Amino acid sequence: MEVVPKLIVFSAPSGAGKTTLVRHLLKKKELNLAFSISAASREPRDGEQDGKDYYFLGIKEFKNRIRHEDFLEFEEVYRDQFYGTLKAEVERLWAQGKNVIFDIDVVGGLRLKKKFPERTLAIFVKPPSINELQIRLKKRKTETPEKIAMRVAKASTEMATAPQFDVIIKNDNLTEAKARAEQLVAEFIKKPLTQDEDE
Numbered sequence: 001m002e003v004v005p006k007l008i009v010f011s012a013p014s015g016a017g018k019t020t021l022v023r024h025l026l027k028k029k030e031l032n033l034a035f036s037i038s039a040a041s042r043e044p045r046d047g048e049q050d051g052k053d054y055y056f057l058g059i060k061e062f063k064n065r066i067r068h069e070d071f072l073e074f075e076e077v078y079r080d081q082f083y084g085t086l087k088a089e090v091e092r093l094w095a096q097g098k099n100v101i102f103d104i105d106v107v108g109g110l111r112l113k114k115k116f117p118e119r120t121l122a123i124f125v126k127p128p129s130i131n132e133l134q135i136r137l138k139k140r141k142t143e144t145p146e147k148i149a150m151r152v153a154k155a156s157t158e159m160a161t162a163p164q165f166d167v168i169i170k171n172d173n174l175t176e177a178k179a180r181a182e183q184l185v186a187e188f189i190k191k192p193l194t195q196d197e198d199e
């Protein structure tokens with residue numbers, strides 16, 4: 001039987017902890033995961049590397065790539081800030097036989113689930129409250145107050161999409177959330193696929 005690589009999607013409002021959980025899982029070699037590096041139109045933050053955290057394309061190049069239909073999915077997540085999964089990126093990782101893990105917004109996450117229903121585990125990361133998101137984003141010190149406000153303003157709409165995901169991981173206690181994420185992903189990766197995809 002052909003082994004079909006799986007897709008693991010982490011979506012949540014900004015500050016919920018998806019990046020933290022994804023980075024944790026990437027350290028677990030037995031999960032055979034590779035990170036899908038998204039394209040982004042925003043500038044890199046301190047410590048972020050082009051080709052590692054994102055492909056930082058700039059707005060003009062990003063729009064060019066949209067016109068060329070290079071994206072599997074993309075979103076204007078915040079005003080004038082585009083993010084997207086390049087088809088070539090996923091193909092590159094599948095060719096290596098890797099399970100691909102995504103840190104993408106709720107709309108993009110649900111879109112991938114719809115495209116690949118059987119082979120995708122769509123996980124929603126739920127923060128204890130919207131107020132806590134604000135506290136975490138302030139502590140992360142990567143965003144200006146305006147950018148924090150923009151992210152928090154979107155959070156309640158994003159929270160409302162949680163029931164559409166396969167599972168919800170509560171990220172209150174980080175140790176517990178990491179353990180739960182590991183358990184869910186390990187189980188899903190082991191599970192044989194029941195039917196072919198109609199991609």
Ligand SMILES: Nc1nc2c(ncn2[C@@H]2O[C@H](COP(=O)(O)OP(=O)(O)O)[C@@H](O)[C@H]2O)c(=O)[nH]1
Nearest residue numbers: 014015038074075077083084085103104105108
């Ligand atoms: N749809 C979609 N969303 C993405 C993609 N890459 C990142 N995002 C989302 O864009 C949002 C902003 O990401 P980022 O600027 O890194 O900020 P952060 O969520 O505050 O860490 C987050 O919800 C990401 O998950 C992508 O390829 N597609």
Ligand SMILES: Nc1ncnc2c1ncn2[C@@H]1O[C@H](COP(=O)(O)OP(=O)(O)O)[C@@H](O)[C@H]1O
Nearest residue numbers: 014015016017018019020136140171172173174
């Ligand atoms: N359970 C938790 N309790 C407290 N802080 C957390 C928890 N999980 C993550 N954080 C911190 O909150 C901030 C936002 O997490 P991050 O993983 O960057 O979120 P996202 O990728 O969803 O925007 C980071 O500084 C991270 O270290």
